[in-house]
Each structure stands twice: as C-alpha cells, then as structure tokens.
Amino acid sequence: MTSTRLLPVPRAVRRTILVANQKGGVGKSSIVAAIAVAVAKRGKRVLVVDADQQGNCTIRDLGVNGSDEGRSLAMTLQYGSALEPVLDVREGLDVVCGGKLLAMAGTVVSNAEQHGIDPRHNLLTALEALIESGRYDLVLIDSGPGDRGVLDLLLQVVSWLVVPTKEDDGSIDGAELLARRYLWARKNGALVELMGMILFDCNPRAVRRNEDTLGKIMDLLDGTGIQPFRNFIRQDKATALDARAFHLTPEELINFTPPKAGDSAGGEDGPTKRWSRDTEPLASDYQALTKEILVRLATGERTKEAV
Ligand SMILES: Nc1ncnc2c1ncn2[C@@H]1O[C@H](COP(=O)(O)OP(=O)(O)O)[C@@H](O)[C@H]1O
Ligand SMILES: [Mg+2]
Numbered sequence: 001m002t003s004t005r006l007l008p009v010p011r012a013v014r015r016t017i018l019v020a021n022q023k024g025g026v027g028k029s030s031i032v033a034a035i036a037v038a039v040a041k042r043g044k045r046v047l048v049v050d051a052d053q054q055g056n057c058t059i060r061d062l063g064v065n066g067s068d069e070g071r072s073l074a075m076t077l078q079y080g081s082a083l084e085p086v087l088d089v090r091e092g093l094d095v096v097c098g099g100k101l102l103a104m105a106g107t108v109v110s111n112a113e114q115h116g117i118d119p120r121h122n123l124l125t126a127l128e129a130l131i132e133s134g135r136y137d138l139v140l141i142d143s144g145p146g147d148r149g150v151l152d153l154l155l156q157v158v159s160w161l162v163v164p165t166k167e168d169d170g171s172i173d174g175a176e177l178l179a180r181r182y183l184w185a186r187k188n189g190a191l192v193e194l195m196g197m198i199l200f201d202c203n204p205r206a207v208r209r210n211e212d213t214l215g216k217i218m219d220l221l222d223g224t225g226i227q228p229f230r231n232f233i234r235q236d237k238a239t240a241l242d243a244r245a246f247h248l249t250p251e252e253l254i255n256f257t258p259p260k261a262g263d264s265a266g267g268e269d270g271p272t273k274r275w276s277r278d279t280e281p282l283a284s285d286y287q288a289l290t291k292e293i294l295v296r297l298a299t300g301e302r303t304k305e306a307v
Pocket of ligand 2: 025028029030052056057142143144
C-alpha cells in the first residue's frame with residue numbers, strides 16, 4: 001500500500017522533468033547534471049532537485065559546496081517548509097541537494113497518512129513557490145533507485161518523465177517496473193506524461209545491437225505513441241571517470257586542464273590526472289539530447305496549455 005494521497009484537483013509542476021528508472025547505474029544522475037549545465041550555459045535558469053539519498057548528482061557530478069545532504073528536501077516533505085537550494089552552482093544553476101538525510105524522507109512518505117501529513121502537497125507547494133521566486137525555465141529531478149514511496153510521490157508532482165536505460169536486461173526490467181509505477185500514477189490522477197526513453201552507455205558502432213535495444217524500448221512504449229529519444233549517450237568510461245573526479249560535465253571537460261600537483265588553486269588533495277583525451281563526442285551526444293528534450297518540452301507544454 002502506498003501513502004501518497006490524492007489532491008482534490010490534479011496538479012503538476014510545469015516544466016519539471018523527473019529522470020527515473022527503478023534500477024541504479026543507468027545514467028540518471030549523469031544525464032541530469034549534463035543537461036542542467038548545458039541549459040544553464042545557454043542562458044536559461046535551471047533548478048536541479050537531487051531526490052536521491054546517495055547524492056551523487058549533488059556531490060560527484062556537480063561538485064556542490066556546502067551541501068545540506070538532503071536536509072531541505074526532507075524538511076519540505078515532512079513539514080512543508082520552503083525549499084532551500086544552494087545558489088549559483090554554475091551561473092544560472094541552483095541545486096536542492098540530495099544526500100543521506102533523505103533516508104528519513106522515505107519513512108515519512110511511507111507513514112504520511114498515519115501522521116496526518118501530506119508530503120505531496122508540501123512538495124508541490126514548495127516547488128511552485130521556488131520556481132516563481134527563482135524564475136526557473138527548467139527543473140530537473142534526479143531520483144534514486146528503489147524507494148517506491150518517494151518515486152510515487154514524485155510522479156504525482158512532476159509534469160514530465162524521462163527514463164534512461166542501458167541495453168542489459170536488468171536495466172530494461174528497471175525501466176519496465178518504472179513504466180508500471182507511471183501507469184499506476186496516471187490511473188490515480190497524476191498529470192505526469194512520459195516524454196521518452198534514453199539509451200545510455202551504448203556503443204555507437206554496434207548499430208544492429210542498438211536497433212535491437214531500441215526495439216525492446218519500443219515494445220515497452222507500445223501503444224503510447226511515444227518515441228524513444230533519437231539521440232543516445234555513448235559509452236565513454238574515461239570521460240565518465242574524469243567528470244566525477246573533477247565534478248565537471250563532458251562539455252565542461254573539453255577545455256579543462258587539471259591543476260598541477262600542489263597547485264593551491266586546485267586544492268592540495270584534488271585529482272591531478274585526467275584519463276580522457278577527447279570528451280567532444282560524448283559532449284555532443286549530450287548537446288543533441290538536450291536539444292531534443294527542450295523541443296519535446298516546448299511542444300508538450302504548448303499542447304498541455306492548449307488542452
Ligand atoms: N558515457 C558513459 N559511459 C560509461 N559509463 C558512464 C558514462 N557516463 C557515466 N558513466 C558511469 O556510469 C555509472 C552510472 O551512472 P549514474 O549517472 O550514476 O547512474 P544512476 O544515477 O542511474 O545510478 C557511473 O559510475 C558513471 O560514472
Ligand atoms: Mg544516481
């Protein structure tokens with residue numbers, strides 16, 4: 001049984017995309033960070049909400065200084081207090097941090113009704129207020145694997161869902177489980193719409209294999225009229241390692257030179273060696289995917305408004 005209660009009037013937060021898959025390691029955090037930075041770089045205002053207690057997006061991908069380890073988001077869910085993002089993680093990009101304090105949120109969400117609280121209403125209200133005051137053009141929510149209560153709640157709050165998957169059966173099973181949660185949420189009045197699925201960590205040269213994987217994704221989407229994203233994210237372990245070591249996205253790594261050992265500007269203990277030579281191909285995958293997502297968002301939001 002889930003504790004997510006329905007509001008009398010269905011509501012969803014506009015221009016808000018949840019990136020989710022029931023399985024970990026399928027690129028959720030990497031994708032959220034890369035798209036957020038890419039959109040902010042182009043002069044838009046972006047908010048990232050890291051709803052994962054691992055906090056990878058906050059710490060490893062974006063390198064947020066002064067993370068509250070999920071405290072603000074947990075307090076919002078439980079008490080309806082205002083969300084407090086860390087500002088200017090990059091120019092135009094603010095982050096509501098994830099981290100271990102969100103573990104408590106899972107329990108709160110699961111026992112909400114018992115305690116007479118409505119975490120969904122709390123999050124909706126706080127997010128709408130923050131979006132208005134922060135004038136965000138786009139909100140991206142990263143989610144953790146597993147925690148079903150929090151996932152169901154997020155599905156009741158966002159307007160869009162994006163599902164990344166790797167080609168292995170485990171990741172596709174995770175996407176399928178997520179698709180079931182999505183259908184359940186819709187049945188219970190959620191306004192969320194599936195925007196598409198993204199193939200992550202794939203080999204661009206394995207054309208036949210990628211077609212086969214896309215076929216499996218199409219089967220999952222059967223009858224929805226939704227196409228998987230045309231652009232996929234290629235495998236590039238060296239760039240992925242550097243991205244997390246230096247807390248930069250593949251695009252930011254293009255012109256990045258690591259600090260020399262002992263260079264105070266880079267910090268005494270920071271990494272000084274980079275493994276990747278050419279981060280452009282992966283960066284351009286993300287640029288193309290970002291464009292595709294923004295186009296689908298604009299078209300989708302227009303359609304919603306018209307309705
Ligand atoms: N393009 C890539 N190719 C290969 N591995 C990648 C790539 N991008 C990220 N990774 C690695 O894949 C792992 C899972 O990515 P992550 O974004 O943390 O997934 P999730 O948030 O779904 O758990 C991480 O170790 C990350 O460094
Ligand atoms: Mg993650």
